[in-house]
Amino acid sequence: MATFQHPASLNVLQQFAQACSILRNTSRANHPAWYQDSLELDFQLHVRPDGPQISAFYFDRKKSQWTHGPSLTEEILNDPSQLEPILAEILRHARSNGATALGVVLHIADEFATTELKPELDNPAALPELRDTAASDPVSIIEDSSILADQASWRVVPYPASGSEVIGTTITLSRQYASFLETIRQTGEKANFPIITHALSAPLVAIMGLAQTLELTPERPFVSILQYPWFTVLAFFNEHADLRLIRTLQHRGVRRATNFRNALTTTSASLEFVDPDLFILPLGPDVDTTLEANLRVAFTTSRVESVIRNQTNGIPEWCPEPVIAATPPPADQTAISHTFSILRDEKWALQNFLPTPKEIIEIYPSRAEMRLLRALRLSRVALVAVTILFLSYFVFGMVDLIRRPEWSFEPKQADMIKTRLAKLNSERQKADHWNNLLEDRSKVWTAMEAFARMFPDHGGMLVKGYSHSAKPDNTAGQAKVGFVKEWKINGYARDEALEYLNTLNTRDGINAHFSEIARITGNAAFNPTTGNRSISVNVRTLENGGFKPVPPEEASPGDESTYPFTFDLTITQRFEATDPMALNVPKAP
Amino acid sequence: MHLYRQPIILFGIALPVLCAAAVVGVGYMVKSRMVASFENKQSTYKTYEQGRLAGLEVEAQVTRQRQHLDRWNEQLSQETASSVATNLREISEKLPSKEIQQTAFERPSSSGGFGAAAAQKSSQIRIAFRGTYRTLQRAFLELETRMPQLQLQEFKMDPISTHSSLVNFQVTYTAWEN
Numbered sequence: 133m134a135t136f137q138h139p140a141s142l143n144v145l146q147q148f149a150q151a152c153s154i155l156r157n158t159s160r161a162n163h164p165a166w167y168q169d170s171l172e173l174d175f176q177l178h179v180r181p182d183g184p185q186i187s188a189f190y191f192d193r194k195k196s197q198w199t200h201g202p203s204l205t206e207e208i209l210n211d212p213s214q215l216e217p218i219l220a221e222i223l224r225h226a227r228s229n230g231a232t233a234l235g236v237v238l239h240i241a242d243e244f245a246t247t248e249l250k251p252e253l254d255n256p257a258a259l260p261e262l263r264d265t266a267a268s269d270p271v272s273i274i275e276d277s278s279i280l281a282d283q284a285s286w287r288v289v290p291y292p293a294s295g296s297e298v299i300g301t302t303i304t305l306s307r308q309y310a311s312f313l314e315t316i317r318q319t320g321e322k323a324n325f326p327i328i329t330h331a332l333s334a335p336l337v338a339i340m341g342l343a344q345t346l347e348l349t350p351e352r353p354f355v356s357i358l359q360y361p362w363f364t365v366l367a368f369f370n371e372h373a374d375l376r377l378i379r380t381l382q383h384r385g386v387r388r389a390t391n392f393r394n395a396l397t398t399t400s401a402s403l404e405f406v407d408p409d410l411f412i413l414p415l416g417p418d419v420d421t422t423l424e425a426n427l428r429v430a431f432t433t434s435r436v437e438s439v440i441r442n443q444t445n446g447i448p449e450w451c452p453e454p455v456i457a458a459t460p461p462p463a464d465q466t467a468i469s470h471t472f473s474i475l476r477d478e479k480w481a482l483q484n485f486l487p488t489p490k491e492i493i494e495i496y497p498s499r500a501e502m503r504l505l506r507a508l509r510l511s512r513v514a515l516v517a518v519t520i521l522f523l524s525y526f527v528f529g530m531v532d533l534i535r536r537p538e539w540s541f542e543p544k545q546a547d548m549i550k551t552r553l554a555k556l557n558s559e560r561q562k563a564d565h566w567n568n569l570l571e572d573r574s575k576v577w578t579a580m581e582a583f584a585r586m587f588p589d590h591g592g593m594l595v596k597g598y599s600h601s602a603k604p605d606n607t608a609g610q611a612k613v614g615f616v617k618e619w620k621i622n623g624y625a626r627d628e629a630l631e632y633l634n635t636l637n638t639r640d641g642i643n644a645h646f647s648e649i650a651r652i653t654g655n656a657a658f659n660p661t662t663g664n665r666s667i668s669v670n671v672r673t674l675e676n677g678g679f680k681p682v683p684p685e686e687a688s689p690g691d692e693s694t695y696p697f698t699f700d701l702t703i704t705q706r707f708e709a710t711d712p713m714a715l716n717v718p719k720a721p
Numbered sequence: 722m723h724l725y726r727q728p729i730i731l732f733g734i735a736l737p738v739l740c741a742a743a744v745v746g747v748g749y750m751v752k753s754r755m756v757a758s759f760e761n762k763q764s765t766y767k768t769y770e771q772g773r774l775a776g777l778e779v780e781a782q783v784t785r786q787r788q789h790l791d792r793w794n795e796q797l798s799q800e801t802a803s804s805v806a807t808n809l810r811e812i813s814e815k816l817p818s819k820e821i822q823q824t825a826f827e828r829p830s831s832s833g834g835f836g837a838a839a840a841q842k843s844s845q846i847r848i849a850f851r852g853t854y855r856t857l858q859r860a861f862l863e864l865e866t867r868m869p870q871l872q873l874q875e876f877k878m879d880p881i882s883t884h885s886s887l888v889n890f891q892v893t894y895t896a897w898e899n
Contacts, residue, residue: 139724148728497725504726508733515734519741526748533759538766546769553772556779563786566793569841569897574873576892577862583878584854598878604838613838719840720899 136495151497151505158324160496161506163232165326167499170235171458171482173328175226177201177234178454180334181209181309182241182416183362187451191458192229198446198455209312219319226325233326236316238309239453240485241334241360241415244380245304247286248275256290256299263288263480266302267487274302283307287483289336292471293374301378303333305485313486331486334453335365338415339375340481341456343472345441346411348373352435354409355400359423361416364389366396368403373469376403387420393430409435415450457482561721568716571657573707574602574617578655583621585652586636586645592629594695597622604715612714617657619703624676624695626687633699637671642703656713663711672700797870797899801844802828804868805896809848812863820856824889825849834874834895842898845874850890851881857890870897 136154139147160166165173176191179201186209188201202222208214226234253262253273265273270286279286285307290300313329320327335358342356351371358365361383368377379399381389389395400408410431412424427436441452460476475481497505533539572578579600587593597620604615625633635641643660646667650658660667680693687694707713796804806826813821827847836843850857865871875893 144728144731147725148732151725151729494724497729498723501723501725501729505729505733508729511734512737515737515741519744522745523748526752529752530755533755536759538763539759541762541766541769543762543765546765546772549769549772549776553776553779556776556783559783559787559790560779563783563790565841566790566797566897567786569839569872570793570869572869574835575861575865576873576876577858577865579873579876580854580858580861584858596880598876600873600876602834602873602875604835606838615835615838715835715839716841717839719842 138491138495140494151501154496155502155505155509158321158496159326160499161502163326164499165233165328166496168233168326168328170237170328170330173231173233173235173326175229175231175234176237176458177222177226178237178239178458179204180239180241180451180453181206182334182360184416184418187448189447189454190225190229191454193458196459198444200446209309212311212315215312215315216319219316223319223323223325223327233328234320236313236327236329237454237457238313238329238331238486239334239337239457240305240309240331241453242362243305243308244333244335244360244363244365246378246380247279247302247304249273249288249298249300249302250275251298254299259288259290259299262300263483270302285331285485287333287485289375289378289480290474291375291377292469292474293370293372293376295370296376303336303378303485305331305333307486310486317488317492329486329488330482330484332453332457332482333485334415335360335380336475336481336483337453337457338413339365339367339378340472340475341441341452342367342411342413343468344456344461345413345439345452348468349409349435352407352409353400353403353405354411355396355405357396357410357412357423359412359414359416359419361419364392366399368399368405368408369469369471370403370405373471375471387418388423393426397430407431407433409437412436412438414438414440415452417448417450419450558721565716565718565720569720571713572655573615573657573713573715575655575657578649578653578658579619581653582645582649582658583619585649587621587623590689591632592626593623593633593699594625594689594692595621595623596692605709607709610709611717612709613717614707614709614711614714616707617705619701621701621703623699624692625673625697625699626695627697629699630673630697633671633673633701636701637669639667639669642667642669646705657705657707663713664708665711665713666706668704668706670702674698674700793869794899796868797897801870801896801898802826802846805846805848805864805871805894808864808867809860812860812867816856816860821850821852821860823848824851825891829893834893835872836895836897844896844898846871846894846896848892848894850892851887852890853886854888857888861892868896871895872897 136150139150142150155161170176174193176193178189178191180187186204186206188204190199190201191197202218204218208218222234249262250273262273266286266288270281271277271279274286283306284304286302286304288300288302291298309331313331316327316329338358339356346354346356348354353368353370354373356367356369358367363383364381366379366381367375368379370376377399379395381392381395383389410427412427414421424436424438440449443449444455447455583598587595599620600618602615602617605613607613636645646658646660650656656662674697676692676695676698678693679696682694809823813823825848829845829847831845832843833845836845850860871894873892874895877891879889881887881889
């Protein structure tokens with residue numbers, strides 16, 4: 133088992149590490165019993181030392197079942213080596229009964245003493261504060277200034293009865309059983325099994341239980357006489373059953389305090405009790421049984437009664453405190469007076485005289501801190517999961533980017549391709565330039581073919597002159613310039629040729645002729661339908677002044693005088709600068 | 722009491738949240754930088770791809786034309802007049818000599834025709850022939866096929882006589898030069 137240190141001796145990081153270690157190595161985070169009161173646990177061990185003997189009983193709260201506990205002696209309680217196997221057996225027994233936690237309740241019945249509060253502390257409203265101060269700083273509230281705070285334990289008990297001279301008193305118990313309870317708690321820590329201890333004053337518990345056992349005389353004060361083996365406690369209640377005073381008389385080796393009757397008489401008188409009822413509670417197996425008879429003789433006008441509590445299975449009738457502490461009675465049984473109500477409801481009678489020291493409690497995180505620690509552990513897991521999800525999203529995104537060809541692309545390649553493209557473009561421009569310059573825009577052989585097909589043999593025409601020219605437009609500052617091709621043909625024509633010449637003189641006629649030449653020669657310059665170009669034609673026919681009519685069969689094709697008409701044909705083909713055949717002006721790149 | 726609350730809150734949630742936020746922040750920053758770098762590379766890559774595809778297209782065109790261009794370069798680098806004369810001689814040898822007779826070969830010094838409009842270097846050639854129509858057409862077809870740099874500038878035909886099949890041809894070319 134890890135040894136934990138007080139957090140005040142650790143730095144912040146060590147404190148957190150220790151808290152995590154406690155969370156990991158103990159069941160404190162998920163077992164609420166570590167932070168519960170022992171009387172709230174389902175399985176309890178009640179130990180009652182009354183001086184001559186030590187009684188022990190197990191209590192199964194779920195079954196409301198009491199059974200005998202381990203055999204204990206004062207020697208065992210004070211010797212850890214003897215106590216260890218007993219505690220192991222206790223743990224084994226608890227586990228065998230299905231318990232997940234054990235409450236150890238010590239009913240201290242071998243000592244009881246009262247110490248008066250300082251007289252100036254007379255404000256009943258300050259009782260809750262005094263209750264806390266009694267545990268933390270008893271010296272400040274107790275009249276006896278000679279007390280040693282580390283030698284004993286003090287708890288305030290109020291006197292709720294009206295007219296009380298003091299608001300309460302303190303019950304003093306020694307710390308003789310502190311080491312025993314400490315050993316029990318350590319055993320639980322080692323076994324990671326919650327063992328919660330609680331040290332009660334048995335007489336206080338017995339007083340609290342009077343409400344269930346006494347049959348009170350209305351409007352009459354009473355005195356409860358609690359007979360323990362080593363001392364007797366006198367609890368004085370007024371006619372309203374409210375506590376006015378608690379006195380204790382030590383037996384000092386005999387069975388009854390020698391001044392018992394005197395103390396009872398004088399105290400009753402001082403409290404102005406007239407013929408109070410006297411209830412005797414024997415709370416030990418061998419207490420003085422003659423007390424009742426003696427009191428009947430001495431207090432003839434008082435009701436003297438020995439009170440025996442109904443026996444509970446497994447618990448002797450002289451040992452009622454475990455039953456009173458562990459099993460709360462119905463509410464109507466505690467409502468007989470204010471005293472009995474607050475003794476149980478405000479737990480004045482159930483105060484822990486030997487609680488776990490504060491410095492031990494502080495070693496472990498509180499229940500809220502353990503819950504927070506566990507919740508934050510889950511939160512961290514969620515946080516890590518969310519972080520991993522985010523990182524996965526980022527990583528997948530990055531991997532997706534890296535896997536793309538663009539990622540492994542070297543910018544140098546772009547420069548290389550740019551250089552290469554520039555070179556290729558330059559080469560293409562050069563090719564385009566020469567393609568343009570070398571276009572078949574004006575060729576002799578195609579012009580001759582066009583002429584031959586325009587004036588076929590035996591067509592009734594005789595050509596005397598032919599000229600053809602191609603001239604560029606002189607438009608400065610343009611990247612491309614258009615050009616004009618012109619044909620001038622003159623000659624002679626017979627009657628039958630006039631219709632043909634007239635056909636040529638139309639747009640359709642000349643276009644049909646050029647289209648035919650383009651188709652036959654493959655020369656696109658003659659194609660009138662592409663690009664941005666136009667053709668105009670002008671045919672002028674005149675009578676031949678030298679014409680000499682002859683019979684047609686005598687007319688020679690080469691004889692100009694046999695042609696009645698002369699003709700003059702001008703064809704102009706214009707190519708605009710936007711035509712594909714337009715001429716590039718700049719020099720070759 | 723509650724001595725552990727501060728360290729639990731500090732180390733249990735505050736620091737882990739800060740660490741997680743830092744890790745996520747670093748991851749986000751790294752990814753953002755990668756995305757920025759990627760977008761830069763993507764832009765470059767896109768340019769590269771466009772350039773590469775355009776280059777392939779241009780290269781295909783250029784490759785197809787390269788042999789012609791090489792031939793043109795070789796041809797254009799030759800002296801025009803001598804090249805024309807040589808080609809005419811070779812063409813004439815394959816044709817009937819009576820049907821084609823070269824009557825003139827001149828090199829006008831003035832710039833004219835297409836050469837006057839273009840910045841490209843050029844020269845003019847004027848050739849005169851006497852011959853039959855179809856034979857000379859074949860000669861011109863052969864010459865202009867061999868020398869595509871010849872652009873017809875002016876062309877005249879005159880029949881010699883009514884009864885002869887011979888025709889006088891006068892052709893002026895603009896010849897592109899490299």
